[in-house]
Amino acid sequence: MKYIDEYRDAEAVRRFARAIAQITTREWTIMEICGGQTHAIVKYGVDELLPEQIHLMHGPGCPVCVTPIELIDKAIEIAGRPEVIFTSFGDMLRVPGSHSDLLAAKSRGGDVRMVYSPMDALKLAQANPDKQVVFFAVGFETTAPANAMAVYQAAQQHVDNFSILVSHVLVPPAIEAILGSPDNQVQGFLAAGHVCAVVGYEDYYPLAAKYHVPFVVTGFEPLDIMQGVYMTVCQLESGRADVENQYARCVRRWGNRPAQQLVLEMFEVVPRKWRGLGEIPQSGLGLRAAYAAFDAERRFDLQGCTAEESSDCVSGEVLQGKRKPFECPAFGTLCTPEHPLGATMVSSEGACAAYYRYRRAQVAHV
Amino acid sequence: MSDFALSCPVPITSTATVQMAHGSGGTIMHRLLDSIFLPAFNNPILAAQHDGATLNVKGTQLAFTTDSFVVRPLFFPGGDIGTLAVNGTVNDLAMCGARPLYLSVGFILEEGLPLETLQRVVESMRRAADTAHVQIVTGDTKVVDQGKGDGLYINTAGIGVIEHNLTVAPRSVRPGDIVILSGDIGRHGMAVMAVREGLEFESQIESDCVPLAAPVLALLDEGVRIHCLRDLTRGGLASALVEIAQAAQVRIHIDEKAVPVNEDVRGACEILGLDPLYVANEGRFVLFIPPYELEQTLLILGDQARQIGVVSEGDDGLVTLKSAIGATRILDMLSGEQLPRIC
Numbered sequence: 001m002k003y004i005d006e007y008r009d010a011e012a013v014r015r016f017a018r019a020i021a022q023i024t025t026r027e028w029t030i031m032e033i034c035g036g037q038t039h040a041i042v043k044y045g046v047d048e049l050l051p052e053q054i055h056l057m058h059g060p061g062c063p064v065c066v067t068p069i070e071l072i073d074k075a076i077e078i079a080g081r082p083e084v085i086f087t088s089f090g091d092m093l094r095v096p097g098s099h100s101d102l103l104a105a106k107s108r109g110g111d112v113r114m115v116y117s118p119m120d121a122l123k124l125a126q127a128n129p130d131k132q133v134v135f136f137a138v139g140f141e142t143t144a145p146a147n148a149m150a151v152y153q154a155a156q157q158h159v160d161n162f163s164i165l166v167s168h169v170l171v172p173p174a175i176e177a178i179l180g181s182p183d184n185q186v187q188g189f190l191a192a193g194h195v196c197a198v199v200g201y202e203d204y205y206p207l208a209a210k211y212h213v214p215f216v217v218t219g220f221e222p223l224d225i226m227q228g229v230y231m232t233v234c235q236l237e238s239g240r241a242d243v244e245n246q247y248a249r250c251v252r253r254w255g256n257r258p259a260q261q262l263v264l265e266m267f268e269v270v271p272r273k274w275r276g277l278g279e280i281p282q283s284g285l286g287l288r289a290a291y292a293a294f295d296a297e298r299r300f301d302l303q304g305c306t307a308e309e310s311s312d313c314v315s316g317e318v319l320q321g322k323r324k325p326f327e328c329p330a331f332g333t334l335c336t337p338e339h340p341l342g343a344t345m346v347s348s349e350g351a352c353a354a355y356y357r358y359r360r361a362q363v364a365h366v
Numbered sequence: 367m368s369d370f371a372l373s374c375p376v377p378i379t380s381t382a383t384v385q386m387a388h389g390s391g392g393t394i395m396h397r398l399l400d401s402i403f404l405p406a407f408n409n410p411i412l413a414a415q416h417d418g419a420t421l422n423v424k425g426t427q428l429a430f431t432t433d434s435f436v437v438r439p440l441f442f443p444g445g446d447i448g449t450l451a452v453n454g455t456v457n458d459l460a461m462c463g464a465r466p467l468y469l470s471v472g473f474i475l476e477e478g479l480p481l482e483t484l485q486r487v488v489e490s491m492r493r494a495a496d497t498a499h500v501q502i503v504t505g506d507t508k509v510v511d512q513g514k515g516d517g518l519y520i521n522t523a524g525i526g527v528i529e530h531n532l533t534v535a536p537r538s539v540r541p542g543d544i545v546i547l548s549g550d551i552g553r554h555g556m557a558v559m560a561v562r563e564g565l566e567f568e569s570q571i572e573s574d575c576v577p578l579a580a581p582v583l584a585l586l587d588e589g590v591r592i593h594c595l596r597d598l599t600r601g602g603l604a605s606a607l608v609e610i611a612q613a614a615q616v617r618i619h620i621d622e623k624a625v626p627v628n629e630d631v632r633g634a635c636e637i638l639g640l641d642p643l644y645v646a647n648e649g650r651f652v653l654f655i656p657p658y659e660l661e662q663t664l665l666i667l668g669d670q671a672r673q674i675g676v677v678s679e680g681d682d683g684l685v686t687l688k689s690a691i692g693a694t695r696i697l698d699m700l701s702g703e704q705l706p707r708i709c
Contacts, residue, residue: 001629001633001636004632008691009691010690010691010692013692042695043689044689044690044693044695045691045692046691046693048693048694049692049693094702103385103386103387103702104385106386108383116638222690337393337701338393338394338701356698357696358695358696358698359695
C-alpha cells in the first residue's frame with residue numbers, strides 16, 4: 001500500500017537498527033508517549049531489533065488507559081437511563097468502571113452505540129430529537145478538535161439533545177509529572193506525532209531545557225519509530241537536549257492553528273484525574289462556561305460522583321515507565337485481557353495488553 | 367506533582383448477562399462453551415470441538431453441523447444472508463472432509479418484513495444450494511413481533527458423507543506440517559462493515575462468500591493426505607489458527623508477509639485501526655498437510671492459495687507471527703469483538 005509499505009520496509013528498518021547500534025555507547029532509557037506507538041513497537045517487534053542498551057519505556061499516552069474510573073462509572077450511569085443513546089469510540093466500551101463496563105450496560109438494556117466520530121453522534125441526536133444523545137469525549141489533544149467541532153455545531157444548530165461527557169487530557173503536563181518524579185528514569189522522549197499534528201511542538205522546548213532531555217516528534221510506523229529512536233540516541237550521545245521533528249510529513253512546529261482555535265473556544269484547561277496516576281493540575285480540558293449546557297455531567301447532575309480506585313496492580317508505575325508489564329506479579333496470571341486488573345490490560349493500546357498479546361512466550365522465559 | 371497515587375480498577379471477573387462478546391468467536395465465547403454447553407451436553411463427539419460432528423451410523427461416516435445467521439445488513443456486496451446460510455453450513459461440512467448432501471433451514475421472520483425481501487433471500491439460497499450441489503430438504507418458519515428481530519434470522523443444519531479413511535481434525539496435525547491458506551483474507555468482514563458504517567472506498571469490497579466443498583473434495587479425490595481443515599469465519603485467520611494450535615497441542619509459525627490481503631481491505635483496516643488477521647471471512651480456509659503434499663495441493667487449489675506457515679513441536683498451543691519487519695510475536699485470539707481504536 002502506497003505511503004504505508006515504505007514505512008514498514010524490513011531492510012530500511014534494519015539499516016536504522018544498525019545505525020543505532022553503531023552510535024550507542026551506553027545504556028539509554030527512552031519513553032514513547034503514545035499508546036499507538038507502544039502498539040506498533042510491540043506488534044512489529046521494533047524493540048527486538050534495537051541494541052540491548054536501548055530501553056523503550058511505554059508512556060501514559062493511551063486515552064483508554066488513563067480515563068479515570070469515576071468517568072467510566074458516570075458513563076455507565078448515563079447509558080442506563082431510558083431516554084439516553086450513549087455513544088463512544090469502540091475501545092472505551094470494554095474498560096471496567098468500579099463494578100461494570102459499557103458493554104454490560106448495553107446487555108442490561110442501555111442503548112450504547114459505537115461511533116467513529118463525535119459528528120456521527122451529533123447526527124444521531126438530530127435524527128432522534130426525543131432522545132438525549134451523549135458522546136464520551138475521551139482522548140488527548142488529537143481528538144479534541146473533532147469534539148470541539150461537534151459541540152460548536154450543536155450550539156450553532158441548536159441541537160439541544162446533544163451533550164458530551166468530557167475526559168480530555170493533555171500530554172505536556174503528564175510528561176512534566178513524569179520528569180518531576182524523584183525516581184524518574186526516562187532520559188529521552190519520542191513525542192506523540194498525532195498530538196503534535198494538532199498542537200505543534202512548541203510546548204516541548206521549555207521542558208527540554210528545564211529537564212535537559214531530548215524530544216523527538218515521532219510517527220507510528222516501524223521506520224518512523226526507528227528513526228525517532230536514532231535521532232534521540234544521537235542527541236543523548238552528544239549531550240544535546242533539543243526538540244526535533246521526525247514526523248515532518250504530518251507535523252508543523254505550530255501545529256494546526258484553526259483546530260487549536262476551535263479547541264480554545266470550546267474548552268478551557270482544568271485539573272484532571274488520570275487513572276493510575278492520580279490528579280495532575282492543569283492537565284485536561286473541560287467545556288467553557290459558555291458551552292456548559294452541552295456538558296453531560298451537568299445535564300445529568302453527576303458532578304459530585306467520585307469513585308475510589310483499588311491498589312491491586314501496578315499500572316500507575318507502568319504508565320510512568322517505572323516498570324515493564326511483565327514485572328507485575330499479576331501479569332498474565334491474575335490479570336489478563338478477559339480479567340483486567342488495570343486499564344493498561346484493557347485497551348489494545350495499553351502496554352500490558354500489548355505485552356500479553358504479543359509477548360507472552362518470551363515473558364514466560366523471564 | 368511528585369506524588370503519584372498507584373491506583374487501579376477493581377476487576378470484573380464475570381458477567382451475569384449475555385454480552386455481544388459471547389458470540390464473537392474469541393476467548394469469551396470459548397469460555398461460554400466450556401462453562402455452560404460442553405459440561406451440559408458432555409459426550410466424546412462434541413468434545414472433539416470440530417466445525418461439525420463426525421458420526422458413524424451403521425458403518426457409514428457422516429458429518430453433521432448447524433449454524434445460525436444474524437447478519438446486518440441482510441444484503442451486502444458479494445452476497446446476502448441467504449448465501450451465507452447455505453455456504454456457512456456447506457463449509458462446516460467440507461471442513462470435516464465430508465461431501466455435503468442435505469440441508470435444513472429454519473426461518474425466524476420479523477413481523478413487517480417485506481415478502482419481496484424474503485423472496486430475494488430464498489432465491490439466493492436456492493442458487494447457493496445449486497452451486498454447492500446440496501438440497502434443502504426440510505425446514506421451519508416462525509414469526510416474531512415487530513422489533514424482536516432484525517428482519518430475518520436463518521438457521522441451517524446439514525449432513526454430509528465422509529468417503530475416505532482420513533481423520534481430518536486438529537488431533538491429526540503433526541510437527542512439520544505445512545499450513546496453506548486458500549486465498550486473501552478479510553473481505554467479508556470489511557464488506558459488511560463498509561455497508562453497515564456507510565464507508566466508501568475507491569472500489570467496492572466484495573464478500574468472499576463461496577462454498578468450499580469443491581476444492582476440498584478435489585484434494586481428497588486426488589488422494590492428498592489432509593491432516594486438518596478449518597474455514598475462517600468470525601475471529602478471522604488468527605482465531606482459527608489459535609483454535610487448532612490449542613486443540614492439537616502444537617506450535618504454529620506464520621509469516622505475515624505470506625498472508626495475502628487485498629489492497630482495499632488493507633486500506634479499510636488501516637483507516638479503522640483493525641487487524642485483517644482478525645477480520646471475518648466466509649470463503650477461505652486453512653489446511654494442514656504433510657510437506658510432501660505441498661506441490662500437488664497448490665496445483666489443485668490454484669494460484670490464490672499459498673503456504674503461510676509451518677507447525678512445530680510445543681504443547682503450549684502458541685501461534686507466532688513473523689512480522690513485516692522480521693521480528694517475531696505471538697498471534698493471540700481476541701477476547702471478544704475487535705473494537706476500532708480511538709486514534
